[in-house]
Amino acid sequence: MVALVIALALFFDFTNGFHDTANAMATPIATGAIKPKTAVALAAVLNLVGAFLSTEVAKTVSGGIIKEGSDGIQITPEIIFAGLMGAILWNMITWLKGLPSSSSHALFGGLIGAAIAGIGIHSVNFESLMQKVILPAIFAPIIAGGVAYLCTKLAYALTSRHDAETGSKLTQKRGGFRTGQIFTSSLVALAHGTNDAQKTMGIITLVLIAAGTQQPGSGPQFWVIATCALAIALGTYSGGWRIIRTMGSGLTDVKPAQGFAAESSTASAILASSHLGFALSTTQVASGSVIGSGMGRRGTTVRWGTAGKIALGWLFTLPAAGIVGALTALLVKTGVGGVVIAAVAGTAAVTYMFLHSKKSHVGHHNAVEVEEAGAAVRFRKKKALAVSRANDKPKGDL
């Protein structure tokens, strides 16, 4: 049972990886700052590095939401198994729909559902749930969106250039932001590694403690850290192209300066939150930033229809993963046969969704419309040419 749970946890880590590649790499791919394949490779490496950097989050994961420990209810590997099942299935469904939903919420939802069905409603600490999951979910997009909005405004204000005498617009030369995006998006990938790989480490450590093979209260062991880092890096590398498409061009058309502002805000928010103890979801922060940066540039429209669909997905994440988790927990309770049925059904569902995804293939070649990026580049060159011509003109003409 323990081995099965660890395998499932690693698979969840993998889905977490490809689900969240978009958070870091959707905007640089959309603006043409990095080539799609290079982008996912970079994200994978940085996720790997990030996972080793800090294990602070792993120590506190899931702590408090389900009452555990000596005075509470003992959480069993079976409950974790059921919770992971719910989380993985919901991750797969949202991936198929191209919705950027929070992997952490899926995990929490699954665990809560499994705990309610397997132990009882009293096992869930609702105050802690409110504080750790519900409120951050409301504030994450607001904080990130607000900061991204402000940063986009600032970036455009600082780089807008007008001729001192005529007041006509000079060339803006904002191409430098494209280079900057490589660094900011790398930072987001790193932040994701320090944040999300930890959740799986926490889960596996929880299982090991529950099974009695590890001292309660100790941190994750090295092989746990290494395998989790590897799983999330592999997942990231395989790339969630469907979600990249939604984030990169579905919400708003992203220009380099916007992308830079959005990514700076995302990275700051994730890193600040995970180290000041008010955990925000990576996905929600990133989506909020993209929308905020879309509102910050004049002449950009935010596609609120898509935004609404994403928000709806967030609302459903917790209960949907919870229901799957609860059903699995009920199955598992019936004994070994139940575990086998649950495992087989889960594998079948994942395989079916994977095969179904093949029908409408979204890969690195068509994740973000290439014509758009091409047009942007040509546009920039033409403008630069016009201005260099204007600059060459003798002074008397002005």
Add this chain to the structure above:
Amino acid sequence: MKWLELVQVAGATLVAAVTVVVLYALGVRLTAIAGDVSERKPAWVRPLAYVCFGLCGLAVLFGLYLIIPYFSK
């Protein structure tokens, strides 16, 4: 309720993101001025642009230094 922590996170996010974006945007702007062909411009424009990029990089590194427990312990 951890309102104080929420405000802290929002504040830290704002300060960090604005610092990075302002420094980088200034760098971009100065590079653009330095790249103009015929305008009269002081010689320090391009070096100043690099200083801005450098400060921006330092700000990021300082942020990483703060959050990686290995260094700050």
